[in-house]
Amino acid sequence: MDVDLQIQKPLRELVYLELKHKILTGEIEAKTRLMEIDLAEKMNVSRTPIREAIRELAVDGLVTIEPRRGAYVSDISIQNMIDVFEVREDLEGLAAYLATQRITEEEKLALSKIHRLYELAIEARDKVQIVEYDEKFHTYIVTCSKNNTLIDMVRQIQELSLRFRYLYYDDETVFERIPKEHKHIMEAIVSGDAEKARLEADSHIKDLKQFIMGLEKVTRQQP
DSSP states (O other), rough: OHHHHHHHHHHHHHHHHHHHHHHHHTSSSOEEEEOOOHHHHHSSOHHHHHHHHHHHHHHTSEEEEETTEEEEEEOHHHHHHHHHHHHHHHHHHHHHHHHHHOOOHHHHHHHHHHHHHHHHHHHHHHHHHHHHHHHHHHHHHHHTTTTTHHHHHHHHHHHHHHHHHHHHHSTTHHHHHHHHHHHHHHHHHHHHHHHHHHHHHHHHHHHHHHHHHHHHHHHHOOO
8 A cells, every 4th residue: 555655646746747847838728628538648647646636736726627617727817927027026136136145156157157048049049948048047046045935935936937938938029138138137146236136137027027018908909
């Protein structure tokens, strides 16, 4: 019995993590119905870990379970995006401020490398790499803050933001602006100007929020 539980537990977790990744990256799109039988066949597992993973994803807010209709990938509303960016403004500004004070020389080099890989992805118009290094850039700054409470708080927000990144990078107008904003944040951190780092990080997130609010206005104007 104990052996079975030990085997089943990592399987449940693996199924959950794989489905979560597919939803966050847009591989499984919003409003898609999650059919247990189909998913079980594709992932070569029984329906039980699929069912349990769907329940966990519902707790995360990534899946909506409707009585008699089944489970669907939750829609991404513009208001959801704005809500997340409002939280990110203060948290990432604080992270940049603390990171500037606590970052090591080795970490400065690592941050510069991540930014350069992001720029190369932008030049290649490789959306998967762009999103990957965008996320790594922000996550690494938070890691450099060396504040475990802040790291835990931002981790959940960053996961939610991953779905949004795939959406706003559909608009290539951001390809020139965002790398410049990232560079300004990085340069402030590397130079040791904590207040400027906070301001640049705040400005970056506010700019993204304004971009999303612009999308909301366009949506409202559509017939």
